Amino acid sequence: MKVINNRQIVDDSWQAIDDESNIKQLPDNKIIISLAFWNKHKQSLTARDDALGITLNPEDDVAEIAADLSSFALVVLQFPAFRDGRAYSQARNLRLHYDYQGEIRASGNVLRDQLAFMERVGFNSFEIDDHQDINDAINGFDEIEVKYQASSDESLPLYKRLTV
Amino acid sequence: MDTNPLPTTLIDKAETGQRPGMFIYNQFDQQLIDERVAQFRDQTQRYLAGKLSEDEYLSLRLMNGIYVQTHAPMLRIAIPYGLFSSEQMHMLAHISRTYDKDYGHFTTRQNIQFNWLKIEETPDLLADLASVQMHAIQTSGNCIRNTTSDPLAGVAADELEDPRPYCEIIRQWSTLHPEFAHLPRKFKIAVTGAQKDRAVTLIHDIALSLVKNETGEIGFKVSVGGGLGRTPMIAQTVRPFLEKQHLLSYLEAVLRIYNLKGRRDNKYKARIKILVGSMGVEAFTKLVEEEWLKIKDSMILDQAEIDRVKADFAPFAYEKNIDPKMLEQHTTTNPTFARWLDHNTSDHKVPGYRVVHVSLKSPLAAPGDISATQMDITASLAEQYSFGLLRSTYDQNLVFADVKQSDLFDLWQALDEADLATPTIGTLNDMICCPGLDFCALANASSIDVAADIQKRFQQLDYLYDLGDIDLKMSGCMNGCAHHSIGHIGILGVDKKGVEWYQFTLGGFSENEAKLGQRLGRAIAKADVADTVEKIAQVYIEQRQANERFVDTFYRIGIEPFKGRVYESH
Numbered sequence: 180m181k182v183i184n185n186r187q188i189v190d191d192s193w194q195a196i197d198d199e200s201n202i203k204q205l206p207d208n209k210i211i212i213s214l215a216f217w218n219k220h221k222q223s224l225t226a227r228d229d230a231l232g233i234t235l236n237p238e239d240d241v242a243e244i245a246a247d248l249s250s251f252a253l254v255v256l257q258f259p260a261f262r263d264g265r266a267y268s269q270a271r272n273l274r275l276h277y278d279y280q281g282e283i284r285a286s287g288n289v290l291r292d293q294l295a296f297m298e299r300v301g302f303n304s305f306e307i308d309d310h311q312d313i314n315d316a317i318n319g320f321d322e323i324e325v326k327y328q329a330s331s332d333e334s335l336p337l338y339k340r341l342t343v
Numbered sequence: 344m345d346t347n348p349l350p351t352t353l354i355d356k357a358e359t360g361q362r363p364g365m366f367i368y369n370q371f372d373q374q375l376i377d378e379r380v381a382q383f384r385d386q387t388q389r390y391l392a393g394k395l396s397e398d399e400y401l402s403l404r405l406m407n408g409i410y411v412q413t414h415a416p417m418l419r420i421a422i423p424y425g426l427f428s429s430e431q432m433h434m435l436a437h438i439s440r441t442y443d444k445d446y447g448h449f450t451t452r453q454n455i456q457f458n459w460l461k462i463e464e465t466p467d468l469l470a471d472l473a474s475v476q477m478h479a480i481q482t483s484g485n486c487i488r489n490t491t492s493d494p495l496a497g498v499a500a501d502e503l504e505d506p507r508p509y510c511e512i513i514r515q516w517s518t519l520h521p522e523f524a525h526l527p528r529k530f531k532i533a534v535t536g537a538q539k540d541r542a543v544t545l546i547h548d549i550a551l552s553l554v555k556n557e558t559g560e561i562g563f564k565v566s567v568g569g570g571l572g573r574t575p576m577i578a579q580t581v582r583p584f585l586e587k588q589h590l591l592s593y594l595e596a597v598l599r600i601y602n603l604k605g606r607r608d609n610k611y612k613a614r615i616k617i618l619v620g621s622m623g624v625e626a627f628t629k630l631v632e633e634e635w636l637k638i639k640d641s642m643i644l645d646q647a648e649i650d651r652v653k654a655d656f657a658p659f660a661y662e663k664n665i666d667p668k669m670l671e672q673h674t675t676t677n678p679t680f681a682r683w684l685d686h687n688t689s690d691h692k693v694p695g696y697r698v699v700h701v702s703l704k705s706p707l708a709a710p711g712d713i714s715a716t717q718m719d720i721t722a723s724l725a726e727q728y729s730f731g732l733l734r735s736t737y738d739q740n741l742v743f744a745d746v747k748q749s750d751l752f753d754l755w756q757a758l759d760e761a762d763l764a765t766p767t768i769g770t771l772n773d774m775i776c777c778p779g780l781d782f783c784a785l786a787n788a789s790s791i792d793v794a795a796d797i798q799k800r801f802q803q804l805d806y807l808y809d810l811g812d813i814d815l816k817m818s819g820c821m822n823g824c825a826h827h828s829i830g831h832i833g834i835l836g837v838d839k840k841g842v843e844w845y846q847f848t849l850g851g852f853s854e855n856e857a858k859l860g861q862r863l864g865r866a867i868a869k870a871d872v873a874d875t876v877e878k879i880a881q882v883y884i885e886q887r888q889a890n891e892r893f894v895d896t897f898y899r900i901g902i903e904p905f906k907g908r909v910y911e912s913h
Binding site for chain 2: 261262263264265267268269271272275276290292293295296297299300315322323324325326327328329330334336337338339341342
């Protein structure tokens with residue numbers, strides 16, 4: 180599968196792991212697990228050498244994994260429908276309140292016309308929805324250059340950037 | 344497209360549609376709306392080429408104010424806090440002629456709507472708008488909408504501070520805010536700085552009211568969770584005093600909590616009022632304050648920025664010693680003028696000036712409607728008599744805020760000739776009304792023809808004036824765009840098995856505090872609506888004491904006498 184990482188189309192190097200998987204038979208690879216799987220197998224998982232990613236659902240509070248964030252090279256946030264905007268605030272919380280520096284990936288109904296918003300709040304990895312062309316989607320980032328507000332990409336609002 | 348060229352005066356000034364007394368765009372403000380037009384043009388082309396689904400495009404066009412209505416796409420254009428210039432009004436006239444059917448409709452949220460557009464022409468229309476610093480960004484969709492305010496801001500004597508600079512600061516903060524572009528539901532903010540709340544702030548998702556604390560500092564009282572529709576609620580105070588420097592951090596905290604916690608499983612329970620109602624205001628406030636404490640110091644709104652924006656709203660150099668003689672003379676010799684002066688103008692904080700209310704409630708047109716010709720006329724009159732600025736109001740009229748007393752007679756003549764001087768401001772016939780079944784895809788019942796029936800019933804001006812201030816509001820469905828729940832008399836159209844019926848509520852109001860109306864009884868048939876209003880008026884006339892207003896009589900005698908009269912013969 181192709182994903183957009185830091186505005187480049189690349190092969191996805193992560194493998195998602197089913198909740199039913201046997202903890203002893205995990206692939207030697209970068210794996211993505213659920214919050215439930217993490218909570219159940221925290222000890223064995225931290226002992227692994229390969230990088231870990233975790234998926235949160237929109238209703239999950241990112242504070243739940245705050246103490247464990249250093250274990251994760253990737254946090255995947257879900258868009259069950261593009262209209263469901265909870266993951267924007269989850270991503271913003273991760274960057275703003277927990278200073279999370281790893282990869283934040285948008286998964287689900289991820290569409291070209293929301294990419295710029297997603298990038299601004301802190302997403303830097305995008306699994307584009309199957310029915311959209313990823314080569315077209317990548318053009319969605321720079322349509323609007325003027326950004327009034329501070330967010331994860333700009334630490335100051337426009338007026339302060341102008342007067343600095 | 345070339346059949347109706349812009350007036351030459353506008354072409355000369357096409358560089359800018361803005362004037363002193365309103366916020367003047369800098370290159371970045373302009374660049375943003377130009378970029379948004381280009382982006383929307385691309386989105387529309389991709390949709391027309393079949394690359395975007397109906398559903399995906401729907402959300403994108405809503406974010407740019409475009410609905411698909413009963414007959415055709417409708418576009419809602421933002422008039423930030425209701426303030427716009429003569430050039431901008433001329434542009435609206437041009438748009439109505441070029442892309443629509445020569446008229447527009449002003450809404451209760453101070454915006455203007457056009458009802459008969461073609462989707463493929465909307466990008467050109469938006470480009471025309473951007474040429475005069477106007478846009479349709481976030482006028483619909485589940486995002487932060489146009490911030491509304493007091494139509495008398497800056498000229499009202501009861502004002503603590505002009506709220507418009509804060510509205511503009513909020514406009515910029517909320518425009519394309521990445522985190523809050525996909526909220527559970529729409530989100531409306533209103534700001535007032537006066538004693539009397541002319542912006543009905545307490546029915547907004549966030550109500551900001553400029554207040555003074557015990558040390559004399561001016562800041563905001565913040566209330567959250569107002570809204571009408573199916574579950575009408577009045578906003579509750581979450582912070583009695585917020586320093587100005589924390590305005591944006593506090594808004595951001597409220598929005599973040601709402602974005603994460605607001606319901607998304609049922610669109611009728613998705614507004615913030617439901618979240619506040621279900622958690623309780625204390626628990627909600629606690630969450631907001633916790634979030635706010637974390638972000639407030641990194642999001643200080645600088646005084647220099649407030650001052651920069653404020654400078655654009657500086658008061659005009661008003662003339663002194665305006666001779667009152669001419670006005671007095673006209674008032675004595677022309678009773679029709681005197682009547683208009685009495686009803687359609689109000690006090691200005693500067694002696695010698697008055698605020699003129701331009702009525703869009705002519706019996707010949709639907710409430711809030713304005714023709715292209717009237718747009719051009721009001722634009723020119725504002726230019727001539729009111730510093731080239733106009734305001735749109737919550738009650739779907741226009742205001743010229745700064746008219747010299749000595750100009751009032753000439754202005755009245757010009758307005759009267761254009762059917763813009765119906766002398767009924769504040770009366771029962773100055774009703775607020777949504778477009779109803781005639782235009783709106785959501786409506787259950789018509790409202791425009793019923794409004795016309797009522798206006799006809801009360802066309803005797805002496806009778807109308809005798810009834811005094813009665814606030815009548817009529818919505819064509821539960822969504823309550825005309826805010827029937829807070830009307831002294833509220834009328835709600837419902838559909839029962841394909842027949843239109845009308846439910847009455849009495850006693851709603853929205854002044855310094857707000858209260859929802861009480862239901863009168865079972866719904867009334869369409870043919871009996873005007874009769875019912877008249878019966879309600881009769882009960883008031885019989886029961887009122889001295890100078891008691893309708894709503895005060897209602898609260899003294901209760902709903903029973905009205906109920907008795909309306910349903911006695913049924």
